Every structure is written in structure tokens, then in C-alpha cells.
Amino acid sequence: MAQAGPGQGPEQAAADERIGLADIVVTAQKRAEDVQSTPISIGVVTGRDIALKAQNNLDAVLRDVPSVEVQGLAQGAQLYIRGVGSSVDPGFADPSVALMVDGAYNGRTESVTSGSYDIDRVEVLRGPQGTLYGRNASGGSVNVITANPRLVEGVSGHLRGQLGNYDHRRIEGALNLGVNENLAFRVAGFREKRDGYVDDGSYNSDAWGLRAKALVRPADWLTLLFKADIFREKGLGANTVPVPGSAGNLTFPPPYFFSNFDPTIVGGPPFTGGVPIPRFPDGWEQRDPGNPWSNNPEHTPGSIDRKAETFQLQLDADLGFATLTVLPAYSRNRNFLQSSFLFGSILPGAGPTYTINSNYEAQAADTKYKSVEVRLASNGGGPFKYLLGFYYLKTDGGAPLNAQTITTNNGDTGSFDQQILPGSTIAGFGQLTYALTDRLRLTGGLRVSRDKNAQEYEVVVAGTSTGVQTYSSSQSSTQYKLGMEYDVADRSMLYAHVATGFKQGGIAATVPPISFKPEHLTSFEVGIKNRFWDNRIQLNLAAFHYHYKNYQFSVFQELPVGTSGATANFPVIKNAGSTDIQGAEMELDAAPWALGRIKASLTWLDAKYGDAVLPNSPFVNQGDFQLDGLRIQNAPKWAANIGVEQGVDLMDGVLTFGVNTHLSTGYHVSPEQYLPGAYQKGFSRTDLSVRYERGPWSLGAVLRNVEDKAQTTYVFPAYRRFVTAPRTFMVTAGLNF
Template sequence: MKKFLLTGAAILCACVPFSVQAQTAGSAADPIDDQEYTGLDDIVVTAQRREENLQRAAIAVSAVDGETLTEQSITQATDLTRLVPALQIAPASSFTQIYLRGVGTFGANAFAEQGVAFNLDGIYLSRPAAPAGLFYDLERLEVLKGPQGTLYGRNATGGAVNVITAKPRLNETSGNLTTEYGNYDAFKTSGAVNLPLGDRFALRLAGQMAQHDGYFSDGYDDEDTWAVRGQLRGEFSDRLSAILSIDYADVGGMGSGGTILPLVDGDNRLGPSDPRVIAAYVGRPPTAPVPQIIARNDGYQDNTFFGISTTINADLGFAQLTVIPAYRKTDLDFRGYASSFLIDIEEQSEQSSLEARLSGTVGQLTWVAGAYVFSETVDANQRFDQGSNGTRILSDLGTDSTAVFGQATWSLTDRFRVTGGLRYTKDEKSQVTEAHTLPFVGFVPGVFPLVPIILDLRSDVAADIDFDKVTYKAGVEYDAGDASLLYATIATGFKSGVLFPAQVNGFSAPESMVAYTLGSKNRFFDNTLQLNGEAFLWDYTDQQVSHLGPVQVASTPGGPIFGPIYLTENAGAATIAGLELELVYQPTASDQFSANLQYLDATYDELKYQAYSTTGAAPAIGCPITPTTLTGASATARIYDVDCSGQPLVNAPDWSLQLGYVKTLELEDRGRLILAADTRLESSRYLSLDYLEQGRQDGYMMSNARVTWETPSGNLAITGFINNIEDELVFANSSQSPAKPGVIYNQIRPPRTYGLRLSLRM
């Protein structure tokens, strides 16, 4: 590891010139000639709780502006994967699984919590289903890599995804409308209107509707979303302002889909209720008369999301005060089939949070200090059924979190600065759960036709558990030139333990991360070339691994009985090291090249867990397994120890490369023509802890292209686009049937899509 860090340091230091002349930013889209061209645009971010040029922020962050999100037809969180190489986002029924450099959460139930925080305008969204109906009228997206906490309300192990909405503008009447139509009967429209209300108030209303038919043969993997957002801004004085925001989203349709392998048929993707898939499924052992669940095309999702928040900013003279009270409510009601694994969930959650921050500058010291209070309740009714084995879980879950945090940067010289930050977090979690394990144990004797016997093993679990932790950040940064920055940081983060329904030890311990980063940000050649680099080493301990495994569900004189529950346990420890290089080259006002390369070496130092087999047969896992003497919920069930130490982390490809090119052709009084293309190349990666070939995505290349004609004013644009030109079949997720070992169910990213887009601005 020392050799790796020294090599990374050498590469990054080689990027830093002794002196680079600073330039002002220009816009490549403006109709200017090369003599007036002044170089690359600056991007302003708030990743460190203050507005600053992305190139001057001494942190590992990627930013995507709102216009790019629209051009790439981003309407849901899973679409973000094709924009940021470090990011992997996959659907899991109505939930969303976010991975960043191999750190994330595979969990897909009411107990799950993300390892990568998702924030909307600085407000942490706790539920894995929450990143829905948000991707419209955005200012930008920020992806922060590595532990967060000393500047943010909620701690995160692997990083944070920040969605920043467009805000109301004073004394401005403006609006925009974007509508597109494409194959799969896709229709998407979004727009916003900004209205001044006198000199000190402004109102911004925005909305979105996105629909398309299912990508699978039986109609699954469709989209049917509509959402609205209203924001009222008030400048009450030169020292006091506030923004009130209210948003609502409705996510419907049949929901995500997939198929058992190897039943994928190119353009005709065979969904879970397709007769060909059902025939293959029922033919896998155990077969009838053992009870079977047959997937149907009655899957649905009827999920609603509501949020209200206020961001208050006050100038106190000695400091700036920011206060953000927020409330969010999520109602989930969905049914889906992972192959023939029925998932039927109703969940209502409410969260409220209050964050207060003071920030200021005193001489050479820039500082931020804050406090955070978070409370959440979750009422969930979850049913998971495979016919020969089922689970029903009714839970009341609660989380109360409090934290204080602060960070300061001291300028020792005009070029050299040091940063330090601390955070104390205390989380209190509780559950009152009624869990039913429903194993098939045989048939009623002497009765024909056969009547299966399904036991009902009930567990009542009540738990209250506290977790607390002090985390820190320390760093140095040096201006190696007028347009060059060199920085190094060490940061720690943790995610508190996760509850699950077990009679004994129904919770995991916290997971922890120590992240070392060495980075450099540079502009060269009269502000036309941007080259940023980062070397990182993450020490990941007590990793929380979510999977279907055994927990104690009953006690008998002969000993405990174990049943299968989707649990989260501390099964892993890993070392994650890598390099990321980002290049943007804009030699003229009409040409821009971009490249983003990530190399990742993410390996488990230790990964040990237990697998539950309802049939007793050895589970299909690509790691050494050993039978145990634990007693399962049925006579045939067996429990196995699994050791996957030395395997790579899931969703962590060794190589990811993003390439792009934009060409602008000026047509004088006829407007301009913009030609754009981008591609993502990625090496192979595993998608689940089973480490099976059918659960591995091979290396692939996926490309997109678009042609846009704009009027001279830029107020009207017409775009033709095509995404996934290769029609590449790329797996997004993978799971194994607990009832039928070796039956692998994979979800798939969208196929080739194309269409026309009309954009209006006023």
C-alpha cells in the first residue's frame, strides 16, 4: 500500500505546474469567435457549505450541471450511473441501491439504510426509496467521495449524492419547458416558471411527468412518475432571507423487472411473468408438488413522497447563520416478483430534521460549526414469499439522531492552508416487530390432492439500542500555481448499526471508514485544459453486509431454531485503493473533449457470513462453504458458513472510463448546431455476494449521441438523441432464489432508446 500511495503521489505531483496564468471563464455555447474565447467555464459548488469554484475546493467531488442532466434524459436516480464513473446505482423493487467505489447497501427492506447519503438541498433523505421524483429543474448534482460528516447533518461512510434544485430569482420573469418523445412510447416533460412578487419575493413552480412502456416482454420495468415543486423566496432585509420549499411526487407503473438467467433474448427481454420464464422456473428443483409461487403480471407500485422545508439565512455580523427545518413523508405500496419470489410491501415513514450552522471568517480562519437533530418513524408490513418458504414482518421502527460538528481552515500563508474538523454523533434506534417465518414442512397425511403444511413460527422482537461515535477530518492544501491546487486529507466516517428481526442479537454494530486522499486540480494552456487527479486509500472495517441469512426465530428445549431473514451483519473488512483522473480540454469555443478515468482495487480482507438453504442442498456460491450444526425452520433446511475473503467488493469494477465530445457549429443568423457524443467503458464486476458467473457483469461499452439545433437566441432547441447505441445488455442487480439454489434473477439497465426533445426558454 505504501508503494501504491507513493506512485499515486508521484503521478499527481507531476500534474502540478510551478505557475499557471489564471483566466476568466467563458461559455462554449455562446456565439463567440476564438479570439474572444477565454477558456473553460467555472463551476460553483457548495460541497463544503460555502459557494466556491470547484477547482478551488480541496475535496474529492464530481459535479454535473442541471442542463447536462436534462440533455441526458435523467429522470430517476438509476440514470446517474452513466454520468459519474465512481457511481453505481441499481433498482431493487421500489428501492434504490447506491454504491460509490464499492461502498453501498444491498438492503431492500424497511430496515435498510444507505451507506452513501442522499441529500436534497442539504436535507438528508433516509429511505432507500426516497430518491424518486426529484430529477427536474435542477441547478446541479454533486457527488462527494469518501466519508462525510464534519460539514453535513447526517454521517455517511462512502460519500454523498447532493441534489441542488434551481432556486427562485428576484426581479425576474422566466420559464422553461422541455418535452420529449421516444421509443417504448416514452413521453417526458418538465418545466419551471419563475415569477417576481414585488422587489423582495419570488416564486418558482416546477413540475415533471415521465412515462414509458416496460422494457420487458410482460410490461415490467416501465416508468410512470409525476412530480411538482414550489419554492417561495423572501429577502426580508439585507441581512435576512429564507426559501420555503414544498414538493410532492407520485411514482406508479408496474415497477422494476428482471429475468432468470440465461433467459435473456436481446431486444425481447423476457420478464418474470413471461410464460417462457415461468416454464424454466417451475422446471428447476424443487418442483411441484412442493409449493411454488408463480410470477404474474399484476405487479405495481403506488408510492408517494412529500416534503416541506425552509432554509433561513441570517447575517449576524460576526457570522452567517443557516437554519434548515425539514419534514418528509414517504408512503410505499408495491408488489413485485424477483423471478417467482413475491415481494409485497406497505410502508409509511415520516422524518423530521433540524440543522443549524454558523459560518464565518476571522482573519486567516474560515470556520463552520453546527448541530443536527433527526427523527424518523417507519411503520412497515412486509411479505416475502417463495411458496416453500415465506416471511411476513410487521414492524414499528424508530431512529433519533443528534450530532454536533465543526470544521475550520487556517491560512498559514497566502498559498498554504490546514483544515481540521470534528463530529460527535449519537443514534438511538428502536424496533417493535412481529415476524412470521413460514416454512413448508410436508403434506397433510392421507389427503389427495396433496395439501401442503406451512408452519407459522412467530417471533416478537423489541429492542432499543444506542450508538455513538466521534469522527474527524484533517487536511492540508497548497496553491502550487495561480490555477493549481494540491491537497491531502484524512477523514473518518461511520454508519450506525442496523436493526433486523431476530430473537437474539437483532442488530449489527456500526461500520467505519478511514479514507486517505491525495489530490490535485489544475488548469493549463490559457485556461483551456483542466486536469484533475486523485489517489485514495480507504480502510473499511466492520462492513455491514445485507443478505438473506439465518437468525434465531424460536427457542425449544433442544436448542434455538433459525429461519431466513434479510439481515444486516458486520461480515466484511476491505481495503479500497485507486486513482481517478479527470480531463476537460476545450481548445476552441466550438470543441470540448472530456475524459474521466477511475482505477479501483477493492478487495475483501475478510468476508464471512452464513447462508440459509431451504432444501438442504449446498447453496450455489462461488466461495468455500462449510455446513453447520444449526437447526433450520424445517427438517430439510441447512445452514452453511461462507468464506468469501479475498473476493472483490460488489459493484466495484477495476476500470471505469467516461469519454465525451461536444462540437458547436455556428450557423450565423440560422442559429447553431451542437453535436455531442459520450461513452462509458467499464470492466467486469460482481453484483452480489454469491460471486457466481451469472451474477457477474462482463466488461462493456455503452454510448450515447445527440444532435441539437438552437435558434440564435437559444430560446428554442430541437434535439434528436439515442442512448445505449450498442443496445448493450448490462445487468444492474442480481439475486439468487432462496427456495431454488442456482436460480439467478438479474435486473437489466435500459436498452437502446431514442427520440426527439423540444426545449423552450423565456
Template sequence: MALASGLIAAQAAAQEGQDTSTAAASPNAAVGLNEIVVTAQRKAESAQRAGVAIDVVGGDDLTRAGVSGAQDLGKMVPALNIQQNGGANAVFFLRGVGNFTVNGYSDPAIAFSYDGVYLGRPTSTSGMFYDLERIEVLKGPQGTLYGRNATGGAINVLPARPRIGEFSGFAKASYGNYDAVSLQGAINVPVGEDGALRIAGSLTRHDGYLSDGTSDDKTHALRLQYLAELTPDLTVRVGGDYSHTGGKGAGSSYQGRYAYDYASGGYTFVPSGLSTSTGLTDPASQAYRQTLFLGLSGRTADPLDPDIYQNNSFYGANAEITWHTGAGTLSVIPAWRYSSLDNKFAAPAFVGYIQEKDEQFSLETRFTGERVGIFDYILGAYLFDESVDGNYTFAQQALNAYQEFTSDTRSYALFGRLTANLSDRLRLIGGLRWTRDEKQFDGTADVFLVKCTQSVNFVPSCPTATLLPVGDSFNELQYPFIVPPAGGVTPIGTSGALLIRAQTRVDEPLDTSRLTWRAGFEYDVAPDSLLYGSVETGYRSGGFSLSAGYETFDPEYITAYTLGLKNRFLNNRLQLNLEGFYWKYRDQQVNHTGIDAAGNQGQFTENAGSSTIKGAEAEAQVLLTETTLLSAQVQYLDARYTSFVYNEPIGATPPLTGCPYSVSTTTAGQYEIDCSGRRAYQGPKWTINLGAQQTFALGDYKLVIAGDTQFKTSRTVAFQYLAEQKVGSTWTSNANLDFGPEDGRWSIGAFVRNIENNRIVSAGLTYNAASAATVVTTPPRTYGVRAGMTF
């Protein structure tokens, strides 16, 4: 867990429509560590009494750490790594499990939920990180209680709820370098004796961290909620939210290029000589780009189109109806969400032009029964219906891919969990979930390639060939381009180059069903010590790719073993939690760029093999004095692919990979690339978070000084396992100072983040058309001042 935000016993606000202000308190909680109430198991309970692998970050801690988006969560949770590859997507990796690209027709490995509602598209995670109660990060498969099955874990973002009978609010503001402005606030208004309205909003702005203005932020958001106790047993809460993301979005820098030596038959990496702060549309980068040779097109690249922007809007409405009966509590959660994406990004050194409309409806119904004999139980049903309408262009100048598609998903599930209270100290838990996923995909990918037919010294040479422009349809192509029919070829003027068109059409259903289960135990070793263990299965449904030979892929499966011990010692002043885990994957889905069966570059997912993930995590908090708090989290991770083998067609040059490869003995005209035994992507062996907080009493005021640091050992950030895609060990440290009255009515403070000023590589992307590499990096050192007030 993150460093606690206070030094005396306190409880999180109620969730699930019930008061938990005392239920979570430790028996010894007079003066001691905070208790945090979580709802990860669909019931309100102390995080220390929940027999699951979970990290919890409170709302105040998120504000203090400057978390304004999903991409910032990784610095709070050791098991979590997050990267942005351009556009609106935030890609999550939890203990080495994730997928490098999430498009409109594949499901994420890490389930993301907002206010109890599963979000089908990771693009929809923008503009939610304000006025939050907490964020819960569950590690491992969520195969019995959650809306959609997830193999790697779940992230639950839980906003603060309206509070009946209370007129209150807060406002927070900060200003820092890069002209960074952050504003957020909320007001809670009682409505009669049995209702409350809560309105919250947020605005974040900062200039780009790269020289061309990319990696900036322009986000604003608004949330409204109304809570009413219609009767003593019936509570209804309704909410709506809106957010908009503008600016340019994530950017990258040229790392270098791979030069192929025909004599030796190998690649040599040639660094670009540009710094990691130089964006791709900076004049220096544009000059470098024009030295990159575009292979079969026989000429160097044109400058990158500088029209990079985001114009993404997100809408949502949801309700929670809670009815307490003599037999138990019925919860009904209907929800609707809609996204409109319009963005151009260039992080991979080519332009991705995304226009997409996403709409989803969901309905979850749960019944939490009163104890029958020794048994507690939860029964539920879930319906999810999503439609995606996408128009994508991936404009690489020498190769343009145009995709138009519609994707429809309907998922049904029935689930239940039974707890047998064998004694006051021992509980056995069993869970089952049956899921049916029905998908229908209808899409067309048209790939256009500029191919040179002339050569000099056996090297293609068409220096006057016109390269393909950025556009949302190939119908926009103008002279000298003449659009050929699918599978056809036309000359490009008199340049000696040809325009080749390949088409992939996918129109088919994909239906899967799966029964997942969980078996576990909880044993109270002492009043403040919980021993727990579980075996749980999970699956992620299959999907589609618009690449020849990879049109569909199968589900992936996981079995996860967990054993943990949660403790409070020294009269609630020391917390020590330990967890060991062992995960087995099979038919693991890997999404990556590559050469498809037609010899064209594509983005596709395949079931590349299996992996074994094992390790341990330890978390400690100690209240040395009533004003001194120390914390530490350590994760050891051994995540490896036991089988990771895939094919690429044999071309003019060998595949660009750091893994061994050979001519396939089973598939003619293919290389077999074997990355078995390699560590999983984004899976550092060691991750260590350390924190300290000291409070000084100054009469009626207090001064709080806090610092934290995170250490990660080396890890690989791209699937090719090239030497340049390996990031060495890194440190990132932060410091905070706050001053205000003891009653917390107002505060002023200052902060500095990434004290070391290290731009750490978080993603490595390959521009295959030019055999070039780019890197996405974390923000540089940022600092500023802040102020806040509550009433």
C-alpha cells in the same frame, strides 16, 4: 465531472443565499471552460477550488443524458453504480461500497440529500430530477459536515432557486420509442422588489422495457419555492414538493436454476433459455416457472402472481433562513418529509408486498464565521427524527415471511470545521463531529413454510400440496391452511405437507455515539492549480434485522486517505484533475438473503469483516477550439474484502455460494463461508467515460452534436460470488443533436441512448426456495426527439 454544457465561461446560480456569479471565475476565464459553483463544503466555491473528491453534473447535462431518476446517475459518474432490486428502492454503490437491500430499518451507506436535506429512506429519491441546478457526488466518508454520517459518500441534489427581479421560465418535451414522454418546465415570477416565486413540474412516462410491461415509468412531480429578502441581511426561502410513482416498476428475467447433484455433492447451473427481455409474468416465463422444483415443499412452483404495481407518494417541505451578521452568517434549515409506499414487486422471482409510512423531521443550524486572524470556521448542530411503520410480505409460495414493525430513530450531532490560512497559498483544515444515534425497534416476523413429509426415491414429493398465496397478513390464509401457533405445525389437508410457523420478535433499543474527524490541507501550486489532501473518518450506525440470530448489528467504520491535484492550463482551455484514494473499512455491514439461526430463509445485515479500497481517478476536459470540447474520466479501483466470513446453518444441501466453505470449528451445526480476498460488489477495476461535443455556427443559429461512451471492466453484482453473477466488460454509448438560435430561446433535437443495444446485468437475485436466479438489466436502445424553449 460530466461534459460541460457550454463552451464559454459561466457560473452556476447562487446557492446558500448569496451571489456567486463572479466569485468562482478563473483568473483567466475570458473564453474557456465553465466554472461550476458547488456547496459541498457548506460554502459557495468553485469546484476547482474545493479540496474534496467530488463530481458535479449540471442540470442541462442531466436533461441531455435523459436522467429522470436516481438509477440513471451511474452513467454520468464513473465512481457510482446504481441498481434496482424491485420496488421503490434505488441502491447506490460508490467505489464498491453500498448495500444490496435497504429496508425500513437500516441506514444507507451513501447519504442522499435533496436541497440540503438528508433523506433517511432511499425510496424517497423518486421524482426529484427536474429543474435542477446540479448534482454533487462526494466520494468517501462524510463524517464532519453532513446531516447523517455516511461511510461511502454523499449525493446532493440541488434544485434551481427562485431568482429575484426576474420573470422567466422554460419548457422541455421529448418523445421516443417505448412510447416515452418526458415533460418538464418551470416559471419564475417576481413578487414585489424583494421576492420571487418558482414553480416547477415534471412528468415522465414510458412503456415497460420487458415483455410483461415491467421496467416502465409513470412519475409526476411538482415543486414550489418562495424566496424573500426580508432585509438586506435576512433571506428566507421556503419550499414544498410532491411526487408520485406508479406503473409496475423494475422487473427482471429468469437467468436459470441451480440443480443439486446428490451424487457429486455440487450444483450445476442450468440456463433458462429465456432472453433478458422476457419479464417474469410473460407466458413463457410463467411456463418456465412451473418447472422449478420447490425443494422441501415437494412440488413445482405455481405461476407468479401478476398483480405487480407501484403506488408511492412522496411529500416534503423545507425552509432555509440565512442571516448575515457582522460576525458571520447563520443558516437554519428546518425540514419535514413524508412517504407512503404501496407496491408489489417480483424481481427476485417472488412477490414482495410493501406497505410503509415514513415520516422525518430535521433541523440543521450552521454558523459560518467571518475570518478571525488567520482562521475561518463553521460551527453547527443537527437533529434528525424519523419514524417508520412497515408491513412487509415476502411471498415465495413455499415460504412466506410476514413482517410488521415500527422503527424510530433520533440522531443528534454537533460539528465544526476550522481553516487556518497560513499564507495566501497554504491552508490547513480540521474538522470534528460528535454524533449520537438512538434507535428503537419493535417488530415481529412470522415465517410460514410448506414442508413435504412424503418422498419418492428420497426426494420430497407432495404434488397436491397447496402453496402459500400473496397477502398482507397470515390471518388471510384460508383452508386448507390452518394457522398454527408460533413454533407450531399443522397439516395442509391430506397432501402430506405441513404448515410450519416460526416467529422472530425484536423489541429493543440500540444506541451508539461516535466522534469523527477530518484533517487536511490545500495548497495553491499556481493561480489555477490546487493540491489537496485529507484523512477523514466516518461511521454508519448499527441497526436491526427480523431474522433469528441476526436481530442487531454493530456500526461500521472507515478511515479514508485522499490526495488530489486540480488544474487549469492553456488560458483556461485545459482542465486536468487527479486523485488518489485509500480507504480502510472495519466491521463492514453486509446486507443479504440467507438462512438464519432457526434454519429459515431471511434478509439480514451482519458485520461480515473488513475491506481495503484503493485506486486513482483522472478527469480531463480540453477546449480544442471555441467550438470543440473533449472530455475523459478514468477510474482505477482495487476494492477487496480483506475479511469477509459468515455462517449458514447446515441443511439438506450445501450453501449456494461461489466462495469456499467448510464446517465451522467454533459454531456447531454451521457452515463457515469465506469470501475474503474477493473484489467488492459493483466494483469494476476500470471505468472510463469519454465525451465529445462540437458546435457548428450556422448564421444566427447553431448545431451542437455530442457523443459519449462508458466502458466498465468485469464486476460481480451479487454477494454469493457465483460465476453467473459476474458481468463481463461492457460499453454503453449515447449521441445527441441539438439545433437552435444562438440566444438559446428555443431548440429542437434528437437523441439515441445505448447505441449498442446491450441489456447489461445490473443486479443478480436468487430465489432460494427454487434455487433459481433472476437478473435485472439496464434499458435497451432508446431514441427520440425533443424540443425546448426559454423565456
């Protein structure tokens, strides 16, 4: 089946190649290349596959990509590639995997769960991409490329609709207007609503997005691409649900919850008999006991309100000997979250008031990114191929990330205000490839950058201020890549390289501030990419070893506040000692017979922490906990994907059946491995699909998570966790025109 290429809308990829695999062009190295000729490990999901599988957000798109784990968080999700990722709020530390949308960086985790529509392709670059992508790509990069206007006169586009359980409704479409061979416009959008799949209404969806692009070619050698993108989402957001096994073990949060509160007593003890009795001696009491998507009524959902806008321009000028690209971009992300994942909606002595109250802290983040990238990429087919570039990024934290009340462990109340100050990155980079022979090529890359960030804090406890404290950091880094590639045969390439990654250090949200060190990662990788049997079989293999210094992770810790002797609980970011990660990947893609497709992958990963001691948790009191030698979070030892599609000719159309299963061994979802529920057992997750395509029309149905099993994506103290979605189904209809 044909794959969508760059600049080609998903509606243009017709399934007219009945046998064999089509070539896919990617821009992973910031120039157009065939994916099988690009000497790095890459996973590609085409826009056509995204549309046919009804994958409505980036989270769904990435979950079955080899070596990728998606960790659910309060604000969006974090990505892990080959065990490298970050569970730290992006306000304090960069993500370890760079998310690029049409070449522009977005550091907010909410983007992972945002709407996915009118996509050309998604490229997943595994391994550090520090030379070309900078400080935030030590684990790799995810490049989302949306469909561009097409310079073909006339009107074309698509319209798609979905209906499913949980009252799921979605409509999306794209309209391409080709004015002439030098001017084209494209407008795309979506609207989605869905009830929550937890019985308290959380994890619902109420979102829309609109994107407009204009492609102008004022001269044969000059192309201008303008983009404006708007996204909105609101609703209840994520909520924690009980971890099984709390019965008889729930020593926290009681005495916050009581069973014998009598609201009719006035002027006396608020408890029948005057003695409080813990509310949950036998664990959290779910509405539907044993159902992983059932909550206890005391954990009323909070709310989210997310707004994002992006405006950018891409200028490409063909200078003959090279192509000059200038890419300025501006984006703004405003994110409001009100939640109480631990304490729920009851205050001490306040009775069963299952509402949002002062336990539900509000967090507001207003983040702006202003960037410009300038690149000069060589043209022609000589022995030298080069890329030179300059990059500048300015971030502005805008509104306070946190402005909330705190209660110290001796009962004092106060406020904690935090302000993310503007930061910046400036970098120069280059990559050169030289062909020694027709088959052997050598590559060298270098990036020199300087990063700055700053934050302000003030804590007021019992009327006494600690004063405004400012933390600033300026760090320089040099990243490099050395590699070779050798064409073993016409469609078989062997590659090997050593590459580095860097992630900036920073400050934890504590008083006084506690700094943490930057991460450094050195990767050694060897791989081979192959096409066999007249392009019917594609087999790619890769093996790698990472040497990791100062791996960053976050834990809760009880720390002093001010000089009064009071303490409070803070999330603290720490560094692990020298850490080694090694692994291997196999990816098979085959189209051996008419309308048939087989895709399979297998990943082995050995990822263990270096020396790191977790301080005693104020919620669990387990004492100091040594991580050295234990497996890194979100790093299963074995993971596999097996997918099969088969189409049959039917009534002048094609009826296609598909099945895909993801298999994983167990892994921890938090560095706090002692927390109940922190270990996700091995599992399988199977999706089924059927679709009928006839001319411009298509009808289909998708059934996800056939097993109807929940996986834990993150765990909190007090037997609370985030979970994946239950079994869902939807019917789809589409029209290409």
C-alpha cells in the same frame, strides 16, 4: 459553454462562451466556493447538461460520474462511490452514500430513481463526509440542488417536451415570477409516461412531480426560502428476468412449476398420469429466447405506488462577522411494493395461473424525516474560516415495513410482522481552516453524534406466536478530518487529508433478532486540481486509501423460527473483517476551441473484502463461502468515460453533436458471488446526441445505449436478475422565455 450557477435556473445558462471553461460554484462544504478551490474530490453535473441530455432521473445523471456505480433494487436504487455502498434495505441499515436534496437528508433508495427536473446542479462528493454530513456518508454524498427563484422583476422560465420509443412522453416546465428585488416565486413540474422495456410491461413509468418555492428578502441582511415538493409514481415497477445459462441447471424452484397440469381433472390427481413433471428442465422459457428484456410468462410483474412530500425552510441571516443558516425540513415517503422476484405466479399444484397471487408479498413503508440544521459560517477574508453547526434528525418508520406470510421449510404457514420504531440523531460539528501563508492552509473538522434506532418483530407459525420482540440501539460516534491545501500556482491546488466515516449498526430481519456492528472507515487522500491554457483545460487527479472496519453486507440464510424446530429463509446482515480499498482517479475537462468540449475520466480501484464467511445459501446449497480477498461488489478495477461535443454555427444558431462512452471492466453485483449471473462482464455503453439551439428555441435527439446491451445490476437465486434499459431514443424540444 457557460455553466448554471447556484440560484440560477438551467434556462439562464447560455452557451455564449465559445472558448474556455466557466467557473462552477458549489456548496459541498456548506458554503459557496469554486469547485476548483474546494479541497475534496467532486463531480459536478450542471442543470443545463441534465436538460440537454434529457436525463430524466437521478439514476441517469449519476451513471457516468467517475467512481460511481448505480445498483438497481426492487425499491429504487443504491449508490456506490469508490466501492463503498450498501445493498441492504434502508429500513434495516443506513445507505452508505448520503442523498441530500436542497440540504435536507433523504434515506430512501426510491429517491435515486425519482424525477429529475428544474435542477441547478448535482454535486457528487467522493470519500467519507462524516464531519459535515454525518453517519450516512461513509462513501460520500450526492447533493441535488434545485433551481431557486430569481429576484429579477418579470416572468421567465422554460418549457420542454420529449417523445421516444416505448411510447415515451414527457413534458416539464418552470415559471419564475420576480415580483420585485425582495420577492420572487418559482413553480416547476413534470409529467411522464412510458411503456415498460421488458416484454411483460415491467420497468414502465407513470410519474409526476410539482415543486413550488418562494424567496423573500424582508431586510438586506435576511433571506427566507420556502419549498414544497410533491412526487407521485405508480406502475408495474421492476421485475426480474432470466439469467442466461439456466438450461439443465435450474434445480430451484421446481417442483413449484409443472408441465403436465390438467385443470379439467376434478376430484383426482391434478397431474396427467398422477406424476408431476418439472416445468423447466431446460431453463426458463422466455417469450423471445435470448432477448435479455424478454421474460418467462410465469413471472408476472407486480406493482408499485410511491408518494413523497417535502416541506422546508432555509433562513440565512448575515450577522456581519458570520452568516447564520437555519434549515428545518419535513419529508414523508410512502412506498408500496408487491412483487415476487423468485417464485413467480404459480403455486404448487395450482397450474399455470399467470396472475398476481399469494406468492406476491406486499410491502408497505411509510417513512417520515423531521430535521433541523443550524450553522454559523464565518464571513470575510481573514486567515480564519470556520463553520459551526448543530443537527437533529428524527425518523419515524410509520406503517410496518413488512407484514407478510411466511412458509417454513417444513411446510408450516404463518405471518411475519415488523415495525420500524422512531429513531433519532443528534450531532454537533465544526470545521476550521487557518491560512498559514497566502498559499498554505490547514483544516480540522470534528463531529460528535448520538444515534438511536429501534424495531419490533412478531412471528406466528402454525398458530403459535414467538411474542413481540423489541430491539433498540443507541450508538455514539466521533468523526474527524485533518487536512492541508497548498496553491502550487494561481489555478493549481494540491490537497491532502485524513477523514473518517461512520455508519450505524442495527438488526437483521430475523427471529430472533440478529444484530450487526456499525461501520468505521478511515480515508487517506491526496489530490491536485489544475486549470491550464487560459482556462481551456482542467485536469484533476486524486489517489486514496481506505481502511474499513465491519463492512455491512446482506445474504440469505436458513434460520430456526420459534421453538418448534421449523426453519425459514431470511435476509441476514453481516459484517466483514478489516477491509482495505485503494484507488486513483483522473478527470479531464477541456474546451480548447470554439464550441468544442472534451471530457474524459479514468478510475482504478482495488477493493477487496476482508475476512467474511457467507453461510450456506438455502437456494443454492454451495456450503460456506469465504469472501476474504475477493473483490467487493460494484467495484470494477478499471472504469472510464470519454465524451466529445462539437458545435457549428448554422442559420443564426448552433448545431451541436455529442458522443459519450462509458467503459468498465467486469465486477460482481452481489456478495453472493457463487450465484449464476452474479458477475457482470466488462462492457461499453455509448450515448449519442444532436441539438440545435437558436435564440430561446432548441431541438434535439438523444440515442442511449447504442450497443443495445443489458448490464446486470443485481442478481437473485434461481437464475433471476435486474437489468439496465435497452437502446432508447427520443426527440426533444424546448423554449426558454
